[in-house]
Amino acid sequence: MTNPSMKLIRGTLDVLILKTLSWTPLHGYGVSKSIRESSAELLQVEEGALYPALKRLEARGWLEAYWGETETHREAKFYRLTSAGRKQLQAEVTAWQRYVDAMASVLYREQPVNG
Amino acid sequence: MTNPSMKLIRGTLDVLILKTLSWTPLHGYGVSKSIRESSAELLQVEEGALYPALKRLEARGWLEAYWGETETHREAKFYRLTSAGRKQLQAEVTAWQRYVDAMASVLYREQPVNG
DNA sequence: GTCTTATACATAGGTATCTTATGGGTTGTT
């Protein structure tokens, strides 16, 4: 009844990708796999979301793309985090945390505002 | 540089409304105000999002609407949480928490998966 | 040796839900 991977919440994919690429460059498929694995299969990035997102982030200067070879000797497009991307990552993690806190202040309050 | 209300993340409004109405019925404007106040001005629900959302939740049977009078003696449409809405609230709070945890497992990990 | 699964990229079309803009009207304060 639990688990089988949730749909992504809009706006949360970018920060997941940026964070994943903060360790090491990866190709698209690898990014997706890494996110899935590090979230215990909960976050599944669909390809139709993944590739446009990578292009988007590259267009904004947060990622740099280059063609390379995978461990299994296949051609793949790798993405590396730029320094602008690293700043963006910081900003987005902070924004996400603030949002989570704001949500918590509403969802876990025990009395209404004028209660 | 901080605060002045963040844009809502898609999909998070419904649970905010349901939770707000779990205390007492309120009219639309009151729901918006309550969310804003209990989130320390961080979450501002635009009217263009608020009223469609209320209709949506009513259509799904999670809210019931009725016309009444405000404390300031004005006509207003009040919404009350149904029992189905209360179940939905529980489910959505749980889902949100799971999502937050999944995000945290990616964003706050200190080593990559194969690190 | 063929089938299936996993690896790898990419785009088109559909959908949902937000923001912005606009419209209407009432009450209270300066």
Next chain:
DNA sequence: AACAACCCATAAGATACCTATGTATAAGAC
């Protein structure tokens, strides 16, 4: 008299997901 706060509602535009589709290669099962 003007303005802010209170109240409702919808249309148009933007964004970013999901689903479906297409291509291609490599590895493993049978």
